[in-house]
Amino acid sequence: MPPPRARPCAPAGRAHERSGTPDRSAFRRPGRLGLGLAALCLVLTGGRAADPAPGGELGLPFTRFYSFEEIGNASRGMRLDFDPLGRIAVTRAGSCIVLNDTSWIDIADRVGNGRVMERLVFSPTKDAFYGAFGTWGHARMETGRLRPQALTPADAPAWALKSNFNELLALPEGTYFASLNGLVYWDRASGRQSFLEIPGVARLFHHRGQLYVSSYAKGLCAVDVVRGTVQMIREPVPEGAEVDQVAAFDAGRVITANVAGLLRFFDGRDFSAFPGPLGEQALGRVGALVRLPDGNLAVAVNGSGVHIVAPDGRVLLALTTSEYQRVTDLASREDGVLWVVTETGIEKILYNSPLTVFGQRQGLSLSWPQLVRWNDRIVVASGGRLYAAMDGRPGETTRFQLMGEQPASAVWAVATVGEELIVGTYQGIHVRRPGGKFETVLTGMDVARLVPVNDVLYALGATEITVLRRTDGVWKECAPRVPGVGYPMIVHGSRHAAWMELGPNRAARVRLHDGRLHVRVFDEFPWKASRWINVGWAGDTVVLTGLPDGRVYFDEASETFIPRPELGRMLDLAPFPLNRFRQDESGTIWATHDDGLLTLRVENGQPVFDTGSFGRINDRFPLVQLLPGDDVWLLTGQSIYHLNRHFVAEPKPAFRPVLVSLAAGRAGRELLERPGPLPALPVLAHADNSLVLRFFAGSYASRQPPVYEFRLHHGAETTVVVGNGSLLTLNNLPEGRYRLEARLSGAVIPAGPPLFVEFAIDPPWYRTWYAYGGYLLGLATLLRLLLRWTTQRARSQNVILEQVVAERTGELRIAMQRLNDETRQTATLAERNRLAGEIHDSVQQGLSGLMLHLDATLKLPGLPEPVRSRLSVARNMVSFTRHEVQHAVWDMESPILEGTELGDALKKITALIDPGAAEMQVIIEGAPTGLPSATKHHLLRIAQEAITNAVRHAAARTITITLIYEAGGVALRVADDGNGFVPQSVLSSGFGHFGLRGLRGRTEKIGGELQINSTPGLGTVVSVAVRAPLPVV
Known part of the structure; x- marks a missing residue:
């Protein structure tokens, strides 16, 4: 066993950039091709296998599979059709599901009451018609949904109401609805319906203006439903229907298949054989038959597979793996796209893609494969082993098998020179000729890659490099070995030398010159970033590309770097950044980019790129390989692609959404x-x-x-x-x-x-013209209201301002009053101080002296008691007068009021005033309430003045003082029985009578009302009423 290698063989990509299997979820490749039925194999091959033609290897087409679960309301046996937009459509149990790019959408409006669409077709006029059990009709598109509208008349025959109409034929002039029991025809122009009962209807088709019905009971018939005529063309056959499947072929014929699977042409009267292998004998039950837009035929044979056949009978493609053994329907509307219904889902097959793919299903286990053509067949070196293409049948994809003769150690390099297959292993180089075995021609060297250039063979290893030339029929080294420059990941053979891609910012060139190997390593480039160096060439110019930073151009004739602006401009015009490219014998450049392949040709001095013919692949970093005869192969880390020569790649129409x-x-x-x-x-x-x-x-x-x-x-x-x-x-x-x-x-x-x-x-609505009109009207109304409000507000503000001015004026008046009061109080206080000083020095001194004399007199012995009593009263009056004078000066309440109520103070004042000549009585009515000090003071003075006047001037004998406390205030009444007087004459006199004027002044000060009632000789009543007295402060 060879020791494990540090790096795997990587001829088609960057080994260090492989990060896993590429995502192929969008398209899958069909499975390994089986042998099919033995009889069919003999038919297809004419009894023997055919040798593959050079360049004719056929890989698998690209496919995309949709399971029934992904589609939705779908199951095996569904029929395919296309809606007016070209979308594939399937119908089942009332659903019409179309594939919109990548999503399946149900566009049917399902209706109950048994009107469930089981079959739906679209007519050439883009109308839809449906058939179901006991009903049939239109399926009209309304607001994006297909809604069934029954055409079933009330007087329909009983057989029609008991039939399942699952075969429909829609023509421009009308539509046929077929069941096992008969036909219904709806005429588009008149809307009339015609009924024709035919038992055992298997298939109906229209050819050259005539309707044909294939029936198990009636055979093959020409039918006119409107007239009710049935003309038998072929009698019934015991095997079943004469025509089990049918498809249009050309203007004069249709292609048919009977229940045994025999393909025949039918021209309206007679049958004729279909050419080629498929027309030689019965194939088995044909599940579906369809003519493709490119003129070819697609035939699905139960138990065999799907076959694409040219009009001349050649089998172009045979898909015979298990998933294609039970295909129930086929459909195609555009070139290169075939739809098939299998047992598990619906599959899209891109059958005429220019690229076909090879992989595990064809017997290859791929890991960075290398590929050569030897002995007219492809040989693949992958994973250390050699695989050879097997002989195949016409249309069958090429399969590979392990070569029976393998070198003793793992193969890491492969090349061909003439009829010899040359491989490199870690032990050396081995050569095999047709019919022979591998022979060792070089030992003692770990060979990683082999590159034939002209008449020499470069053997490249990680540690050594050598070159061999065939001399006298034997391969020998023709130059001394030189040290290696690194592992040759990807190698190329140009016209003059071998090139190696060694890694980021490293490439090397090996050339035999003058009997010596010259190795030149390129590791300095105009860009600073680390870029993988890709090698491509056209003619004698080798291009080293470090995407995306730039390229350098090496001229192999002069072995120097040269400017190639015209080539650079042409490469820059490519729609994709190009990695590697080759130029074939015709001058066409085959270039790879990260996602696929394109070609570049120069026409009339202008570059022409073809990017659409080859499509896009899911593998990364492909490497194009040109074999003799412009046989184009594309290699990646896990796949091999081959340019398909069976189908001519027509330019695809431009897609428009x-x-x-x-x-x-x-x-x-x-x-x-x-x-x-x-x-x-x-x-x-x-x-x-x-x-x-x-x-x-x-x-x-x-x-x-x-x-x-x-x-x-x-x-x-x-x-x-x-x-x-x-x-x-x-x-x-x-x-x-x-x-x-x-x-x-x-x-x-x-x-x-x-x-x-x-x-x-x-x-x-709020930005429409009528809304704007309403806005203008509302704005005008608002302005009017605003103006009115502004006016009213101005008026209100004026009133408020006037009130404020009045308040401020009142406050100013009060402030001025306070100022005046303070000024007056200050002046009064100053005057009182002056009077107090004067009174203290004069009146009070006199009163004090008088009190001392009275006190001294009262102490005299022998003083009669009446005299003593009178003197005592006089002494008290003098003392009271002294205090009153003092309080009056300082505007203090009477000392009699200190700590007592007004009633008690009145009693005290009567005691002081009483000279003994008059009888005084104080009467208090009501509950005493607290009165303001000023009120009590002025009422006391008023009472004192009234009593004094009664005693001094009226000679009263009885004086009654009445104090009445009421809820609304207080009243004071002083009544005497004295001489009396006339109040008006006394009050109007300008001189004297200061007491009565004082009464009026004091009454006004406390807000009271003064009444003086007096009549000469009848006494006097002085009344003062104070209403709602202020609370006591």
């Missing part, structure tokens, strides 16, 4: 009546300003899902909008006119002109 749905995003309401171009500029309500648009690419010919680019134009503003595949959501669009531009990216499929969708969105 189609609008299939326009829905209001919030309500989910469909706004598009039917898919396709908008009939007129739709004006949408502002409530529908969030939209969901769905597009269809118009084709399924691409291997990858289509990539959409959206631009929304609104006035002068253009916005790039990001969608979710073919689904685009536009949220909260403002009002205005819009122009949506939808295009498909040309990086994946050939992009055609963009689709423009124009629509307008109304403003909300």
Whole structure:
């Protein structure tokens, strides 16, 4: 066993960049091709295997499988059709499910009451018709949904109401609905229906204006349903239907298959044999038969597989693996795309792709493979082992098997020179000739790669490099070995030398010159970043590319770097950054990029790139390999691709998206009546300003899902909008006119002109013209109200201002009054101080002296008691007068009021005033209440003045003082029985009578009311009433 190698063989990519198996979820490759039925194999091969023609190796086509679970309401046995937009459609149990790019969508509106669509077809006029049990009719597109509308009349025959109409034939002039029991024909022009009962209907078809019915009971018949005529062409056969499957072929014939699987032409009267292997004998039950748009035929044979056959009978492709053994339906609408219904799902087969793929299903275990053609067959070195292509049958994909003769150690390099197969191992180099075994021609060297250039063979290893030349029929080293420069990851043979890609910013060139090996390592480049160096060449110019930084050009004739601006400009025009390229014998450059292959030709001095013919692959970093005869192969780390010579790659039509749905995003309401171009500029309500648009690419010919680019134009503003595949959501669009531009990216499929969708969105009701009119009217009303309010407010503010001015004036008046009072009080206080000083020095001194004399007199012995009593009263009066004078000066209340009520003070004052001549009585009525000090003081003075006047001037004998406390105030009444007087004459006198004027002044000070009632000789009554006295402070 050889020791494990540090690096695997990597001829087709960068070993260090492999990070796992590439994602192939979008397309799967069919399984290993089986042998099929033995009889069919003999038919296909004419009894023997055919040797593969050079360059005719056929790989697997690209496919995309959709399981029934992914589709939805789907199951085995479904029938295929295409809607007017070209979308594949399947019908089952009331559903019509179409594939919109990558999503399956049910566009049918399912209706109960037994009207369940079991079969649905679309007519050439783009109308849809359905058949079901006991009913048939239209399926009209309304607001994006297919809604069945029954055509079943009330007087339909009983057999029709008990039949399941599962075969439909839609023609421009009318539609046929067929069941096992008979036919119904609906005429488009008149709308009339005709019924024809035919038992055992198996198939119906239309050819040259005539309807044909294949029946188990009636044989093959020409039928006129309207006239009710049945003309037998072929009698029934015991095996079953004469025509079990049928497909159009040319203007004069259709291709048919009976229940035994015999393919024949039918011209309306007679049958004729189908040419080629498939027409020589019965194949078995044919599950489906369809004519392809490119003129070829697709035949699905139960137990055998799917076969694509040319009109001349040649089998172009045979898919015979287990998944194709029970195909129930086929459909095709565009070149190169075939749809099949298998037992587990629906599969899309891109049968005429220029590239076919080889992998594990064809017997190869691939890991960075190398490939050569030897002995007219392909030999692959992969994983240290050699695989050889097997002889195949016409149309069958090429299979590989391990070569019976393997070197003793693992193979890491392979090459061919003439008829010799040369391999390199870690032990040396081994050569094998046709019919022979491997012979060792070099030992003692770990050979990683072999590169034949002209008449020499370069053997490249990680530690050593040598070169061999065939001399006298023997391979010998023709130059001394030189040390290696690193592991040769990827190698190329140009016209003059061997080139090695060694890693980031490292490449090397090996050339035999003058009997010596010259190794030149390139590790200095104009860019500073570390880039993998890819090697490509055209003619004598080798291009070292370090993407994305640039390229350098090496001229092999002069062995120097040279400028090649014209080549650089041409390579820069490529739609993809190019990694490696080769130039074939015709001058065409085959170049690889990260996702696939393209070609470059110069026509009329201008570069012409072909990017659409080869599509895109899921493997990364492919390496193109040109074998003799311009046989093009593409190698990656896990796959091998081959340019298919069976089908001529026609230019694909440009893809242009189609609008299939326009829905209001919030309500989910469909706004598009039917898919396709908008009939007129739709004006949408502002409530529908969030939209969901769905597009269809118009084709399924691409291997990858289509990539959409959206631009929304609104006035002068253009916005790039990001969608979710073919689904685009536009949220909260403002009002205005819009122009949506939808295009498909040309990086994946050939992009055609963009689709423009124009629509307008109304403003909300509050931004409409009538709303603006209402706004103007409301504004005018508001201005009027504002003006009125402003005027009223000004008036109110004036009133308030006047009130404020009045208040401020009152406050100023009060402040001035206070100031005056303070000034007066200050003056009064000063005057009182002066009077107090004067009174103290004069009146009080006199009163004090008088009191001392009275006190001395009262102490005299022998003083009679009456005299003593009178003197005592006089002494008290003098003392009281002294205190009163003092309090009066300082504006203090009477000392009699200190600590007592007004009633008690009145009693005290009577005691002081009483000379003994008059009888005084104090009467208090009501509950005493607290009175303000000023009120009590002035009432006391008023009572004192009234009593003094009664005693001094009226000679009263009886004086009654009455104090009345009431709820509303207090009243004072002093009544005497003295002489009396006339109040008006006394009060009007200008001189004297200061006491009565004092009474009036004091009454006014306390807010009271003074009444003096007096009559000469009848006494006097002085009354003072004070209402609502102020609370006591």
